[in-house]
Amino acid sequence: MIETIKKAKARRNIDKPLILHSDRGSQYVSKEYKRVTATMQCSYSKKAYPWDNACIESFHSLIKREWLNRFKIRDYDHAYRLIFEYLEAFYNTKRIHSHCDYMSPKDYEELYRRLQQDELQLAG
Known part of the structure; x- marks a missing residue:
């Protein structure tokens, strides 16, 4: 970790x-x-407050449904590669997210950076 x-x-x-x-x-x-x-x-997380885990549990359900259930996972290394591929090649770069105004996290962050730069230029 x-x-x-x-x-x-x-x-x-x-x-x-x-x-x-x-x-x-x-x-x-x-x-x-x-x-x-x-x-x-x-x-x-607060002690004895399982609702804090709702987001990650939702993500675990999603990655299983969208990706992992398609494969017969052989071992730890295979699982690691599959999860890395899902996160880096799809989830963060292409998959749209409602909390990102239906953009990928990568596109959302790029837009955020551009807007921050524009604000700095206007202020300076």
């Missing part, structure tokens, strides 16, 4: 404040986790 956070930060070139939400598992309170997430705002 620590490696995943490091890769995500590097790949996305994150320099703005970042919120990272997780449950209250022991791995999320380790010294290494706290070190890696020191510059982030960490958000944790």
Whole structure:
């Protein structure tokens, strides 16, 4: 999980404040986790509040329905490659999302960046 956070930060070139939400598992309170997430705002689920997991459970249902159920998964590496392919080649780049005004997350972020640049140019 620590490696995943490091890769995500590097790949996305994150320099703005970042919120990272997780449950209250022991791995999320380790010294290494706290070190890696020191510059982030960490958000944790409330104790005994399963509704916080609704979004990720909905996503798990979606990835199974749209992608994983098409394959006979052989092992961990195969599952990893399938999930990586779904996320990187479809979910974040092509699949439209209602909360992104029916754009892909990639297109939505690009539009957001362009609008931010336009505002900066107008202000400056």
